[in-house]
Amino acid sequence: MKAIKTFLYRIFCGFFLGLSVFAPGISGSVMAISMGIYQELVRITSNPLRGIKENTHFLAPLGVGIVISAILFVLTFQYLFQQHEKATLLLFVGLIIGNLPVIGRELKKYRLQKRNVLGGLLAFFLALGLGLLAIGAGSLTGASGSTVSFLEMAVSGFIAGAITLVPGMSISAILIMLGVYGQVIVMARTVLDFQLTYAPQLIGLLAAAILGLVLAAKWIKRAFDKFPALANTCVFGFMSGTALGIFFESLYIADESFHWLLGGVLFLAGVGIATLFVVMGKYMNKRTEDA
Secondary structure, eight states, rough: OOOOOOOOOOOHHHHHHHHHSSSSSSSSSHHHHHOOOOHHHHHEEEEEEHHHHHHHHHHHHHHHHEEEEEEEEHHHHHHHHOOOHHHHHHHHHHHHHHHHHHHHHHHHHHHHHHHHHHHHHHHHHHHHHHHHHHHTTOOOOOOOSSSOOHHHHHHHHHHHHHHHSSSSHHHHHHHHHOOHHHHHHHHHHHHHOOOOTTTTHHHHHHHHHHHHHHHHHHHHHHHHHHOHHHHHHHHHHHHHHHHHHHHHHHOOOOOOOOOHHHHHHHHHHHHHHHHHHHHHHHHHHHHHOOO
16 A cells, blocks of 8 residues: 555656746746655666666556646647747747745855855846847747757757756746747647657657756766855846746737736736745655555
């Protein structure tokens, strides 16, 4: 009975972990920490060939939950991108802003130092600069325009995978900054419709993401253990710059269906959803500790 409960709980964790990965602004690593599975994920990704049987038992139910959340997310956001792209971007801005207080509370634990401030500012302007460059190229999300190539998908996947375990960093926000997020949603929807035209790009993205995750896991853990204040300040700066870049993109897009009332509602919904994830994560973590 306990084994069944554990299996179902991990599916539940996988479902919300998947949502936190796919929704820009919500950090999958922060959610994993909140649910008490972060250290186990770091251990497995740091040395995936050690204890394969135990790792499989741990990861399989998580994978089931992630797949379920991925299907629901793709179906929902493919529609939103097609019908309300501008308002959807404001939802993403709200999701990111709603998650910033989590990183801010972490920063309060450390003394303010010049190098940390400089690191945060550098990360902020780097993210904002990438966003402005993507806007100048025509699209930040990739929701419209030419199809992203296999190489672009693989490189984007590797970068996103490499930052997966960075607490506070959003994988989807990175894909937005790289200009491929919307295309990933569109391609995934075609696969759900059993059209395999874009399957190679998605496979390349996933394989490169796993490779990036495995290669970067040890270094990320070491950086946050050795320089926690600097690392968290950089994450705060990068996510702030990402939010501002996405907001500028929303101003740039010509969307005839857009109304500021709808945009405002979705922005507030994003802040609320991010806050709900934080509260829910704390509750799930407490349940895990009490079990």
